[in-house]
Amino acid sequence: MFRRVISSLASISPFSTAASTRSVMTSPLKRPVKLALIQLATGSDKDVNLKRASEKVAEAAKNGANIVVLPECFNSPYGTEHFPNYAEPIPTTERTFPTSETPSYTTLSTLASTHKIYLVGGSIPELDPETSELYNTSLTFSPTGTLLATHRKIHLFDIDIPGKIRFIESNVLSPGSTPTLIQTEYGSIGLGICYDIRFPELAMIAARKGAFLMLYPGAFNMTTGPLHWELLARARAVDNQVYVGVCSPARRKEEDGEGYTAWGHSMVVDPNAGVAVATEEKEGIVEWELKPERISEVRKGIPITGQRRFDVYADVAVAGPTEGVEQ
DSSP states (O other), X not given: OHHHHHHHHHHTOXXXXXXXXXXXXXXXXXXXXXXXXEEOOOOSOHHHXXXXXXXXXXXXXXTTXXXXXXXXXXXXXXXXXXXXXXXXXXXXXXXXXXXXXXXXXXXXXXXXXXXTOEEEOOOEEEEEXXXXXXXXXXXXXXXXXXXXXXXXXXXXXXXXXXXXXXXXXXXXXXXXXXXXEEEETTEEEEEOOGGGGGOTHHHHHHHHTTEEEEEEEOOOBXXXXXXXXXXXXXXXXXXXXXXXXXXXXXXXXXXXXXXXXXXXXXXXXXXXXXXXXXXXXXXXXXXXXXXXXXXXXXXXXXXXXXXOOTTTSOOGGGSOOEEXXXX
């Protein structure tokens, strides 16, 4: 019975063996692209956070970055007690709001168009005014300032490690339900937020849909960071032979008082799971040029893309993610 179910799922997969074999030899990245991860120091003043983010995005763009990423909750402190106070609605074609109610959205859109970059706005607390539900949401804008994708964090950070850390996002936030694939002129990018990285399916779906890069704005802490931050980034890269970028807030200073302390250590991992570049805990920018030939080289040497056995196990990419396409 199990074998019949798996076989039927494999038979409807859009990825044929021939197509998979061809993809080993070609890179999903169309041409070199410079990626910048901004490890931002944030505080309790939203206006100051947005101003600081604007300065750092401008700096990254001046250095030649084509894709710029901000960290999780870049406009606010990270904490369930803070999310309701910093949450903003997200404008849509059917529903608009005064810019005074959407300062983060407005800032991100303006920065993307001003600097002619793809801007992945880390994440912000989102308020759905129709349901009053809150989400941890990432907004991606095109070089024209158009919203390309809205990713709501799918896996909420609910953990309890005795004597170390207890954090229950679901006390305040609702989970998203849709994987996200962003279409750019360089190729497709998969997106997750923080705890999403622990679930390999999102990266598997994105990679099998042709992504060259997985991005995870995230705020691992002083317990989970040393244990798993680099490990998970490298695992997602080697699983799928794609680039991975993980973008953390900067670590809080002791004089900042009590609050959530991020691990930092933003990094870019190459398709062979090597750490290409990384920073430590302080504010800064991580930059790296992603190259098509590196993906092709890795996939040619270890051709797992054409060796998967969807006659034995199911292809998680059959359902597929939504695609953010500029209209």
